[in-house]
Amino acid sequence: MSSIAQHVLVLGGTSEARALAAALVADGVPVTSSLAGRVAAPRLPEGTVRVGGFGGPDGLARWLDEHRVTAVVDATHPFAARISASAAAACASTSVPLLRLARPGWRQADGDDWHWVDTLADAAALVPRLGSRAFVTSGRQGLAAFAGVTSVWFLVRCVDPPGPPLPPRAEVLLRRGPYHADDEESLLREHRIDVLVTKDSGGTLTEGKLVAARRLGLPVVVVRRPPRPEVPTVADVEAARTWAATPAR
Structure with missing residues (x-):
């Protein structure tokens, strides 16, 4: 897969976020992973890593502009509603494409x-x-x-x-x-x-x-999971990987 995206920002320290960062690095796609910093010794993903908040939607929008981000993947924890809302607002104001990588919720089984x-x-x-x-x-x-x-x-x-x-x-x-x-x-x-x-x-x-x-x-x-902004969403890493490296979104 060729390197098409200039700079992909992956939000989150989830296992899916780490897997996506590793896949993009392997594809030659420049990627920065952003971690909230709430865990003392997080498992670090491959590629560039930043830790800490952006200062709300406006701060994130400025960061996207300053770092020439061409795509954002929100792979945060299902309950990290605040950063998802900030990402939706920041991407809308900067016209940066946004994708949500959301793992499916659990399903009840017989006996539950x-x-x-x-x-x-x-x-x-x-x-x-x-x-x-x-x-x-x-x-x-x-x-x-x-x-x-x-x-x-x-x-x-x-x-x-x-x-x-x-x-x-x-x-x-x-x-x-x-x-x-x-x-x-x-x-x-x-x-x-x-x-x-x-x-x-x-x-x-x-x-x-x-x-x-x-x-x-x-x-x-x-x-229950909190409500999230309505943005394009996929459930698996491979779909997010393909999206991040596709010029026409």
């Missing part, structure tokens, strides 16, 4: 007992009605939503240590995926978990907990 909610606050309100020992895998951002829940013991898993406030009865487990179903089942049994809380992040790296919950017959509180 899923309870869908819109926010972490809704999840915190629901958990005491479903169990007394909860496994929270929604990341360290937003744990304050559970800080007022006193009737439930929480096992909280994060990559980096979370800041306060935390639930008053909680144990923090610092681990990085992927997580396999057998290991997840052992973890749930060890801590006598009776309810799982997760965001609908999708993908296979963290799906093992859902398989484990299904095996054990546990209820799962699933936070």
Whole structure:
């Protein structure tokens, strides 16, 4: 594949973003990957890497102009709604083509007992009605939503240590995926978990907990994805790779 795009900006530190950056580098396409900087030791993609925010839509628009970006791929986490909104606004104002690379959400299977909610606050309100020992895998951002829940013991898993406030009865487990179903089942049994809380992040790296919950017959509180701007969207890296190297978008 020939190098056609002058400069592709890939937003996000997801596994899909890293795979796309590697593919574009292999194609000879100049690429910069932008990471939010919320993880202390992120897995760095190939190519040029920048860390930190842009300063909103206007700041991103200026960056696109200054660095002669010819295409943007938003491969951020499904719950990173703010940067997606900034990308849509910045690309619209600069006429830079924008593509969303969005991994599909998880699908319920036979035996699942899923309870869908819109926010972490809704999840915190629901958990005491479903169990007394909860496994929270929604990341360290937003744990304050559970800080007022006193009737439930929480096992909280994060990559980096979370800041306060935390639930008053909680144990923090610092681990990085992927997580396999057998290991997840052992973890749930060890801590006598009776309810799982997760965001609908999708993908296979963290799906093992859902398989484990299904095996054990546990209820799962699933936070829906936030709305995103309506932009062209693909679900796989190869489609994004082809788009980024195509002159006519």
